[in-house]
Amino acid sequence: MGKSGDIERPEIGSTTEGEEDVPSVDAAIAVTIAHVNRLIDIARKARLPVMAVWVPAAGEMFGGERTTPEKRLFRQARRELSSLAKSTPGFFFVDTTELISSGRAWEKRKGTLRLSDGHFNREGAQWYGDLARPSVLGFLRGVGWTRRKKN
Numbered sequence: 001m002g003k004s005g006d007i008e009r010p011e012i013g014s015t016t017e018g019e020e021d022v023p024s025v026d027a028a029i030a031v032t033i034a035h036v037n038r039l040i041d042i043a044r045k046a047r048l049p050v051m052a053v054w055v056p057a058a059g060e061m062f063g064g065e066r067t068t069p070e071k072r073l074f075r076q077a078r079r080e081l082s083s084l085a086k087s088t089p090g091f092f093f094v095d096t097t098e099l100i101s102s103g104r105a106w107e108k109r110k111g112t113l114r115l116s117d118g119h120f121n122r123e124g125a126q127w128y129g130d131l132a133r134p135s136v137l138g139f140l141r142g143v144g145w146t147r148r149k150k151n
Contacts, residue, residue, distance in 0.1 A: 025073045051092040051139045062110045094135040
C-alpha cells in the first residue's frame with residue numbers, strides 16, 4: 001500500500017501483467033463512493049443537486065489497449081457512480097466515455113488531445129468541453145438555472 005501523509009491509499013496498477021489487482025481496485029472504489037456519498041449528504045443538507053462528470057483517462061479514449069488494473073478501476077468506478085445516480089435523488093452522473101466517438105477518424109486523433117503529463121492540451125480541452133457541454137447545460141436547465149445578462 002502507498003502512503004500519502006497519514007492516509008493509506010491502495011496502489012493501483014502495481015501488479016504484473018495478468019495478475020489480478022481486485023482487492024486494491026475494490027478498496028479504491030469503496031473510498032471513491034464514500035467520498036461521493038459525503039458530498040451528496042453535504043449538498044442535500046444545503047438543498048443542492050450534485051452532478052459528477054467523468055473526465056476520461058487517455059486509455060479510456062481510444063480502443064485497442066490491453067486491460068490494466070487502472071482500466072478496471074475506471075470501468076468499475078463508472079459503473080458504481082452510474083448505479084449511485086440511479087438510486088440517489090439529487091445526484092446525477094455523466095459517463096462521458098459513452099459519448100466518445102469511435103472509428104478510424106477518431107483513432108487518428110490519438111496523441112493530439114493531451115500534454116505529455118496527461119492533462120488535456122488546448123485542443124483536448126475544447127474537445128472535452130464540447131463533449132460534456134450538452135449534459136452539463138441540460139443539468140443546469142433541469143435545476144432551474146438560466147443565463148443572466150452581463151451588466
